Amino acid sequence: MKIFNTLSGRKEEFVPLEPGKVKMYVCGPTVYNFIHIGNARPMIVFDTVRRYLEYKGYDVNFVSNFTDVDDKIIKKAIEEGVDSAVISERYIEECKKDMAAMNVRPATVHPKATQEIGGMLELIETLVEKGHGYKAEDGTVYFRTSSFQEYGKLSHKNLDDLQSGFRELKVTGEDGKEDPTDFVLWKPKKEGEPYWESPWCKGRPGWHIECSAMSRKYLGEQIDIHGGGEDLIFPHHENEIAQSEAASGKEFAKYWMHNGFLNIDNKKMSKSLGNFFTVREISEKFDLQVLRFFMLSAHYRSPLNFSEELMEASKNGLERIYNGLDKLRQLESKAAEEGLLDREKAQCQEARQLVAKFEAAMEDDFNTADGVSAVFELVKLGNSTTDGESSREYVAFLRTTVETLCGVLGIRTERKAEVLDQEVEAMIAARGQARKEKNFALADEIRQKLLDMGIVLEDTREGVKWKRA
Ligand code: AMP
Ligand code: ZN
Numbered sequence: 001m002k003i004f005n006t007l008s009g010r011k012e013e014f015v016p017l018e019p020g021k022v023k024m025y026v027c028g029p030t031v032y033n034f035i036h037i038g039n040a041r042p043m044i045v046f047d048t049v050r051r052y053l054e055y056k057g058y059d060v061n062f063v064s065n066f067t068d069v070d071d072k073i074i075k076k077a078i079e080e081g082v083d084s085a086v087i088s089e090r091y092i093e094e095c096k097k098d099m100a101a102m103n104v105r106p107a108t109v110h111p112k113a114t115q116e117i118g119g120m121l122e123l124i125e126t127l128v129e130k131g132h133g134y135k136a137e138d139g140t141v142y143f144r145t146s147s148f149q150e151y152g153k154l155s156h157k158n159l160d161d162l163q164s165g166f167r168e169l170k171v172t173g174e175d176g177k178e179d180p181t182d183f184v185l186w187k188p189k190k191e192g193e194p195y196w197e198s199p200w201c202k203g204r205p206g207w208h209i210e211c212s213a214m215s216r217k218y219l220g221e222q223i224d225i226h227g228g229g230e231d232l233i234f235p236h237h238e239n240e241i242a243q244s245e246a247a248s249g250k251e252f253a254k255y256w257m258h259n260g261f262l263n264i265d266n267k268k269m270s271k272s273l274g275n276f277f278t279v280r281e282i283s284e285k286f287d288l289q290v291l292r293f294f295m296l297s298a299h300y301r302s303p304l305n306f307s308e309e310l311m312e313a314s315k316n317g318l319e320r321i322y323n324g325l326d327k328l329r330q331l332e333s334k335a336a337e338e339g340l341l342d343r344e345k346a347q348c349q350e351a352r353q354l355v356a357k358f359e360a361a362m363e364d365d366f367n368t369a370d371g372v373s374a375v376f377e378l379v380k381l382g383n384s385t386t387d388g389e390s391s392r393e394y395v396a397f398l399r400t401t402v403e404t405l406c407g408v409l410g411i412r413t414e415r416k417a418e419v420l421d422q423e424v425e426a427m428i429a430a431r432g433q434a435r436k437e438k439n440f441a442l443a444d445e446i447r448q449k450l451l452d453m454g455i456v457l458e459d460t461r462e463g464v465k466w467k468r469a
Pocket of ligand 2: 026028211236
């Protein structure tokens with residue numbers, strides 16, 4: 001299996017640190033709003049990577065954080081006059097609903113920055129002890145980039161160039177820095193902001209330290225794969241490497257994977273330009289399986305342009321798969337119980353070759369676009385089977401093969417069923433009853449079942465409200 005490694009700038013053979021196991025960390029969203037479809041891209045991409053690795057038999061430990069302390073969260077909390085935890089908890093819940101609707105499986109662990117301050121303090125202390133970190137007069141602790149020889153190795157930047165480039169940009173409020181490329185590990189609190197005690201000052205962590213600390217805590221000092229969007233290569237991932245490797249003296253992550261950007265009208269999607277869609281908005285027009293299928297139709301490293309026309313094309317593509325599966329299911333229920341016919345043996349061989357084609361595409365740096373083509377070819381093979389002339393064994397083989405490969409891509413193989421309002425109301429009533437009886441496990445189970453059916457619940461003061469995801 002080959003993976004393009006940003007660190008070396010080329011495709012490399014994937015060899016895990018420990019045979020049969022993969023330790024993977026993916027930078028998650030900052031939770032101050034609904035996630036947008038750009039944020040959805042790394043979620044879908046790395047969920048698919050994880051699914052493929054599992055399909056190949058690896059035991060994958062997948063960690064992805066929620067950044068729940070950040071300027072944007074604090075700003076929103078002040079605007080709404082609530083605690084910043086109210087904002088972050090709200091949008092973590094909303095993000096999880098979107099993930100479920102996109103069939104992105106929950107990570108093994110989803111640590112939150114505010115719950116991991118202890119690990120961050122420990123790591124900063126180690127860095128300071130080893131001379132990689134220093135405290136400025138105002139209490140800010142900086143990472144000393146000149147103390148880490150390999151600084152710049154991920155983004156292929158040279159420290160001297162970086163330093164002279166930065167020198168031209170006068171950064172106000174950072175006068176305590178020894179060098180312009182040094183970055184914040186810990187900063188003093190400001191009025192009205194959440195803060196924690198530390199050996200340096202009451203304050204809060206810089207952004208980069210959280211990923212180094214959480215990755216170390218949940219996966220150990222060395223991991224196999226670290227992922228995120230390409231905008232994170234510099235400075236975020238460069239700084240993570242500096243922190244983790246300066247502290248441990250070991251290589252932090254073996255393979256660095258970065259997804260390309262999702263654009264709108266061939267322009268960078270950004271909140272400041274106002275040209276972005278939230279996943280929730282898209283869900284009002286399309287089943288989010290279509291969004292997932294659309295994302296997988298391109299190579300993960302390529303930029304991808306979002307448009308309604310392309311989404312319509314993906315919807316049609318997905319429909320072709322569903323129609324193919326419908327046909328196979330029908331044939332299967334009618335076909336006579338008999339072993340493979342002679343001609344079908346050759347066709348099974350053809351199907352196996354298509355599975356091999358799918359695997360070869362995925363093993364060439366997760367080329368899902370070619371993987372999807374192989375699935376289409378399998379569906380075509382299925383469409384060529386005719387009523388009354390196929391054995392049940394053959395039809396079942398084709399059906400399960402298509403379903404398995406769709407499963408690897410995280411594409412659900414059932415059409416989104418139209419759930420009736422009545423049915424939903426009955427389930428909500430049953431959940432209410434379970435809660436009254438303090439049977440919270442059952443209540444949660446019902447909520448999850450509804451979520452699986454695409455129904456999102458919201459507990460409000462006026463009672464339970466629901467809507468289709
Ligand atoms: P953020 O909440 O900005 O930290 O972003 C969370 C994740 O989404 C990171 O991995 C980003 O690189 C990724 N991301 C943000 N915008 C886009 C975009 N337009 N296209 C692809 N990935 C994105
Ligand atoms: Zn990160």
